[in-house]
Amino acid sequence: MSPTVRPPSFTHKHNHAACIADAIKAAEQCCAQNGTRFTSQRRRVLELIWQSHKPVTAYSLIKSLRKEKENTEPPTVYRALEFLQENNLVHRIESLNAFVGCEHPEKEHRSQFMICNQCDQAMELRNSRRIENAISTEASKLGFAISSSTVEITGICPSCQ
Amino acid sequence: MSPTVRPPSFTHKHNHAACIADAIKAAEQCCAQNGTRFTSQRRRVLELIWQSHKPVTAYSLIKSLRKEKENTEPPTVYRALEFLQENNLVHRIESLNAFVGCEHPEKEHRSQFMICNQCDQAMELRNSRRIENAISTEASKLGFAISSSTVEITGICPSCQ
DNA sequence: AGGGATATGTTATATATTAACATTTTACCA
DNA sequence: TGGTAAAATGTTAATATATAACATATCCCT
Numbered sequence: 001m002s003p004t005v006r007p008p009s010f011t012h013k014h015n016h017a018a019c020i021a022d023a024i025k026a027a028e029q030c031c032a033q034n035g036t037r038f039t040s041q042r043r044r045v046l047e048l049i050w051q052s053h054k055p056v057t058a059y060s061l062i063k064s065l066r067k068e069k070e071n072t073e074p075p076t077v078y079r080a081l082e083f084l085q086e087n088n089l090v091h092r093i094e095s096l097n098a099f100v101g102c103e104h105p106e107k108e109h110r111s112q113f114m115i116c117n118q119c120d121q122a123m124e125l126r127n128s129r130r131i132e133n134a135i136s137t138e139a140s141k142l143g144f145a146i147s148s149s150t151v152e153i154t155g156i157c158p159s160c161q
Numbered sequence: 162m163s164p165t166v167r168p169p170s171f172t173h174k175h176n177h178a179a180c181i182a183d184a185i186k187a188a189e190q191c192c193a194q195n196g197t198r199f200t201s202q203r204r205r206v207l208e209l210i211w212q213s214h215k216p217v218t219a220y221s222l223i224k225s226l227r228k229e230k231e232n233t234e235p236p237t238v239y240r241a242l243e244f245l246q247e248n249n250l251v252h253r254i255e256s257l258n259a260f261v262g263c264e265h266p267e268k269e270h271r272s273q274f275m276i277c278n279q280c281d282q283a284m285e286l287r288n289s290r291r292i293e294n295a296i297s298t299e300a301s302k303l304g305f306a307i308s309s310s311t312v313e314i315t316g317i318c319p320s321c322q
Numbered sequence: 323a324g325g326g327a328t329a330t331g332t333t334a335t336a337t338a339t340t341a342a343c344a345t346t347t348t349a350c351c352a
Numbered sequence: 353t354g355g356t357a358a359a360a361t362g363t364t365a366a367t368a369t370a371t372a373a374c375a376t377a378t379c380c381c382t
Contacts, residue, residue: 041329041330057369058370059368071331073331073332074370075371076330078369078370079330095311097368114305117308123303123305125299128299131292131296134292134294134295135295137291142171142284144275144277144314145317145322146314146316147316148315149313150256151311151312153307198359198360200361234364235338236339237362244360258337
């Protein structure tokens with residue numbers, strides 16, 4: 001079954017239920033493949049993150065979870081987030097101390113985000129070899145061996161202009 | 162007087178006293194030009210930041226300042242940092258919640274950093290139009306209007322390899 | 323069923339940042 | 353030159369973010 005073709009996440013009107021469903025299905029498949037356990041807590045956190053394309057903070061997740069289960073403590077959420085990050089299911093947005101669902105979790109990859117100051121949505125670039133290549137070129141010019149990268153662009157998204 | 166020519170900051174052996182001196186002199190000139198006040202507190206914080214090329218956290222600055230003046234409270238440091246950032250004298254490293262001296266504060270600019278996992282030093286790229294262009298190109302392809310960008314690459318610097 | 327590995331619960335604390343209001347210092351000009 | 357508004361700093365407290373450490377439960381394998 002081929003993945004759903006869907007407009008970029010900045011397109012404000014889209015069938016977001018499909019985003020969520022696809023993300024959960026992809027997560028199940030990833031975890032099955034990796035032999036990691038997609039427990040109900042982890043699933044619930046991932047679902048909450050996918051409620052929108054806006055990065056959410058750990059503490060807003062804690063608040064949400066407390067509506068369902070009173071004494072949800074920080075480690076619960078941070079552990080789930082750690083798991084989801086390790087399995088490429090969510091990305092951390094460093095400039096916001098927040099987390100957003102990964103839109104193509106199939107394999108580990110460097111990520112680049114465009115984050116709208118108006119609607120707060122974050123869009124992950126797909127297949128942006130251009131930026132990656134530019135970074136790799138600069139690094140090798142300097143003799144720097146890359147292990148990870150953070151690229152977060154803020155501004156106004158097309159739908160908000 | 163032309164600026165000192167100096168090897169890139171990742172070169173572990175360099176005359177770091179000159180880095181500090183140049184940074185302070187540049188700060189004086191910037192502030193004079195902008196009509197902003199380079200008070201002794203701000204100068205002291207900038208000097209502390211420039212003790213090395215390693216990004217420092219706000220709290221490590223507070224600790225340092227407390228050795229000189231017992232009751233230094235967080236707002237003291239955060240205000241100085243705010244001023245220094247506004248005047249392009251320091252950059253914030255989002256992925257570390259830490260601050261590092263700007264190596265070319267003459268005018269506002271987008272910054273890109275390479276951060277070594279071994280020696281913890283951060284090097285700011287100079288004139289890296291390549292990365293900026295790649296980002297601009299991607300953004301305009303998507304119709305995204307950039308207002309700021311965060312580019313932080315981690316890995317191993319040449320001196321540490 | 324036993325037992326080690328993994329996950330979750332629980333309590334406490336560390337780290338990072340800002341709000342709000344009081345006081346002091348500076349710049350400027352009447 | 354002294355009055356005053358703006359800017360800077362002091363002070364107290366609160367909020368936001370993240371992790372340590374240890375206890376208990378659950379899962380998976382044989």
